[in-house]
Amino acid sequence: MTDTITHSAALANSLRSQPDDNGHFGAFGGRYVAETLMPLILELEKVYKAAKVDPEFHAEYAELLRSYVGRPNPLYYAQRLTEALRAKAEPGKGAKIYLKREELNHTGAHKINNCIGQALLARRMGKKKVIAETGAGQHGVATATVAALFGMECKIFMGAKDVERQKPNVFRMKLLGAEVIPVHSGSSTLKDSMNDALRYWVSNVHDTFYIIGTAAGPHPYPELVRDFQSIIGKEIRAQIMEAEGRLPDMLIAPVGGGSNAIGMFHPFLDDPEVAMIGVEAAGEGLDKKHAASLAGGASGILHGNRTYLLQDEDGQITEAHSISAGLDYPGIGPEHSWLHEIGRVKYLPIKDDEALESFQTLSRLEGIIPALESAHAVAAAEQVAPTLDADKIIVVNLSGRGDKDIFTVADALGVEM
Amino acid sequence: MDRLATRFAACKAQGRAALITFVTAGDPDVASTPAILDALVAGGADIIELGMPFTDPMADGPAIELANLRSLGSGTKTKDVFALAADFRARHPETPLILMGYANPMLARGSDWFADQCQAAGVDGVICVDIPPEEDAELGPALRAVGVHLVRLATPTTDAARLPAVLNGASGFLYHVAVAGITGKQQAAQANIEMAVDRLKAATDLPIAVGFGVRTPEQAAAIGRVADGVVVGSAIVDIVGSHGDAAAPFVQEFVASLSGALTTSIRETAA
Numbered sequence: 296m297t298d299t300i301t302h303s304a305a306l307a308n309s310l311r312s313q314p315d316d317n318g319h320f321g322a323f324g325g326r327y328v329a330e331t332l333m334p335l336i337l338e339l340e341k342v343y344k345a346a347k348v349d350p351e352f353h354a355e356y357a358e359l360l361r362s363y364v365g366r367p368n369p370l371y372y373a374q375r376l377t378e379a380l381r382a383k384a385e386p387g388k389g390a391k392i393y394l395k396r397e398e399l400n401h402t403g404a405h406k407i408n409n410c411i412g413q414a415l416l417a418r419r420m421g422k423k424k425v426i427a428e429t430g431a432g433q434h435g436v437a438t439a440t441v442a443a444l445f446g447m448e449c450k451i452f453m454g455a456k457d458v459e460r461q462k463p464n465v466f467r468m469k470l471l472g473a474e475v476i477p478v479h480s481g482s483s484t485l486k487d488s489m490n491d492a493l494r495y496w497v498s499n500v501h502d503t504f505y506i507i508g509t510a511a512g513p514h515p516y517p518e519l520v521r522d523f524q525s526i527i528g529k530e531i532r533a534q535i536m537e538a539e540g541r542l543p544d545m546l547i548a549p550v551g552g553g554s555n556a557i558g559m560f561h562p563f564l565d566d567p568e569v570a571m572i573g574v575e576a577a578g579e580g581l582d583k584k585h586a587a588s589l590a591g592g593a594s595g596i597l598h599g600n601r602t603y604l605l606q607d608e609d610g611q612i613t614e615a616h617s618i619s620a621g622l623d624y625p626g627i628g629p630e631h632s633w634l635h636e637i638g639r640v641k642y643l644p645i646k647d648d649e650a651l652e653s654f655q656t657l658s659r660l661e662g663i664i665p666a667l668e669s670a671h672a673v674a675a676a677e678q679v680a681p682t683l684d685a686d687k688i689i690v691v692n693l694s695g696r697g698d699k700d701i702f703t704v705a706d707a708l709g710v711e712m
Numbered sequence: 713m714d715r716l717a718t719r720f721a722a723c724k725a726q727g728r729a730a731l732i733t734f735v736t737a738g739d740p741d742v743a744s745t746p747a748i749l750d751a752l753v754a755g756g757a758d759i760i761e762l763g764m765p766f767t768d769p770m771a772d773g774p775a776i777e778l779a780n781l782r783s784l785g786s787g788t789k790t791k792d793v794f795a796l797a798a799d800f801r802a803r804h805p806e807t808p809l810i811l812m813g814y815a816n817p818m819l820a821r822g823s824d825w826f827a828d829q830c831q832a833a834g835v836d837g838v839i840c841v842d843i844p845p846e847e848d849a850e851l852g853p854a855l856r857a858v859g860v861h862l863v864r865l866a867t868p869t870t871d872a873a874r875l876p877a878v879l880n881g882a883s884g885f886l887y888h889v890a891v892a893g894i895t896g897k898q899q900a901a902q903a904n905i906e907m908a909v910d911r912l913k914a915a916t917d918l919p920i921a922v923g924f925g926v927r928t929p930e931q932a933a934a935i936g937r938v939a940d941g942v943v944v945g946s947a948i949v950d951i952v953g954s955h956g957d958a959a960a961p962f963v964q965e966f967v968a969s970l971s972g973a974l975t976t977s978i979r980e981t982a983a
Contacts, residue, residue, distance in 0.1 A: 325846075326844060327844070329841055329867075330844055330866065330869075330878065331868070333846070334874060480774075490769075493770045494770060494772075497771065497892065498891075498892065500892055596816045596819065596850075599842070606820070608821075609790040609817055610819065611767045611784060611817065612767040
């Protein structure tokens with residue numbers, strides 16, 4: 296499959312200069328929000344532009360990442376996983392697999408990189424209240440954490456179904472001082488919690504900042520979330536140069552909204568020798584219930600941006616399904632839609648059962664329990680590595696740790712806890 | 713003059729604001745909608761807003777959100793919405809009809825397709841909640857090419873610097889969203905509405921309609937004294953929610969009370 300991952304010289308001079316002034320990544324992105332929100336979005340754009348070129352902003356962000364989040368986190372050579380896959384591969388095959396250890400961040404996932412950046416922006420805008428949507432609760436916990444750190448009032452919108460199946464995270468958010476608001480509308484999952492967060496925001500624009508959890512939503516969110524998450528790719532670049540003296544041959548990351556993936560990919564977009572795979576959740580299979588917006592969706596408009604969505608022929612949004620709550624969303628960040636269309640990144644669907652298998656494999660072989668989201672990326676690496684020569688290098692983004700998923704996994708494996 | 717301009721002019725000649733009423737197409741089902749639309753007209757509505765149902769109506773409060781879900785739950789399709797519009801046009805050749813909804817259902821088959829359907833069904837205008845002026849290219853040019861109005865929204869957060877952008881490309885009328893919020897919730901202070909309408913009238917010759925949070929004949933009458941149109945949605949949708957397929961007479965009675973209040977308010981003003 297790697298033969299298909301080639302990049303034509305016809306691509307634009309730089310793939311890292313998106314979005315344009317109106318927030319478009321090719322045909323995707325944009326600002327599709329109610330008029331009430333437009334002035335605030337435009338103000339956020341102005342504030343972010345100023346912050347981007349402000350050394351003090353960068354210094355404060357970098358210091359918090361270092362002393363509070365615990366960055367840089369390691370790039371770890373997964374030797375036993377690599378060797379196990381080589382044992383099954385043809386002689387001379389089996390790429391070397393590195394793991395980017397985002398799960399070692401404070402709060403256990405990449406989400407905090409973005410939350411700290413947005414909280415700094417909220418403070419610059421004089422907002423003392425923050426809201427966020429959450430699915431599994433990881434972004435909710437990260438937002439509640441930074442709200443505590445910055446002394447901000449915090450409300451987390453969470454689908455009633457998710458509140459029920461993610462009780463430990465709900466309690467964590469409450470401990471951190473956040474109010475968790477169960478959302479009963481629609482299908483009571485992530486997309487509905489985003490709807491209700493937007494409803495709350497539009498009613499409280501004067502004093503509230505919306506910390507969106509992924510690289511999606513109206514411009515400038517996809518851009519600023521990507522920029523905050525790009526610390527992942529920047530660190531990988533430096534770390535792999537130190538470890539191997541060269542860039543990796545392939546990057547693999549899971550994609551729900553796609554913030555960890557775009558953060559990993561973006562610093563490498565102009566390096567044609569680095570192939571990239573975004574892993575979508577194929578749920579029970581692409582012909583059944585799934586959450587693979589690129590493989591099984593079409594371009595449309597939802598939650599402030601034009602992007603690929605799961606929808607029917609009338610443009611009604613269809614329900615997503617994945618065993619991983621963090622991937623259980625019927626859309627994807629607009630920059631991924633663009634990278635998919637121009638072919639720079641390949642997107643590969645991985646099913647629930649494949650992710651479950653890799654969840655256990657990585658636990659047993661490396662002593663690392665990955666988040667179910669990250670297990671999708673590990674599964675893709677297990678498929679791809681044996682097809683590559685042994686001197687190739689793959690980096691997998693281990694976006695989060697799997698403690699939160701042990702109940703789900705036990706349930707799927709039929710284990711009583 | 714087209715239907716919208718004619719109707720606003722007629723109301724103005726009578727010295728009253730136009731009554732604009734909203735219901736969701738296919739709520740509770742497609743079969744019940746024609747009788748409800750007829751009840752709006754019989755009750756005295758001047759302009760009809762027909763909601764296109766969407767799975768994720770994130771600018772709407774619980775009343776209209778539930779209406780969307782009832783409609784989709786009973787199987788309403790986009791083709792049904794246009795069939796309801798075309799039948800309405802045949803029964804009520806003079807009453808302006810506006811489609812209101814969200815971008816994704818409107819653009820699912822492309823803006824040209826949508827605009828052609830609007831024109832063929834006799835739809836006079838479109839309100840799209842989540843296409844701000846910045847994204848006009850998605851829908852505006854296609855509607856203008858077939859002579860269907862794109863009605864723009866101005867809100868309490870639309871400041872003087874931004875208002876020209878909202879007005880550029882607006883036609884039919886200007887919809888003033890009275891509260892920074894979702895449909896059917898808070899009610900705006902009358903003084904704020906009056907200030908906003910004055911500000912908008914100074915900036916445009918388009919008729920100004922005021923909506924969001926208008927639930928009673930008294931509120932409608934008060935707003936009608938300053939605005940060219942008053943929009944009532946959630947309060948009517950609540951009646952449909954309570955009475956389902958038997959809602960038409962209740963809807964008519966309520967709309968008649970709104971319409972009566974708008975007419976009375978002229979007499980009071982005159983007296």
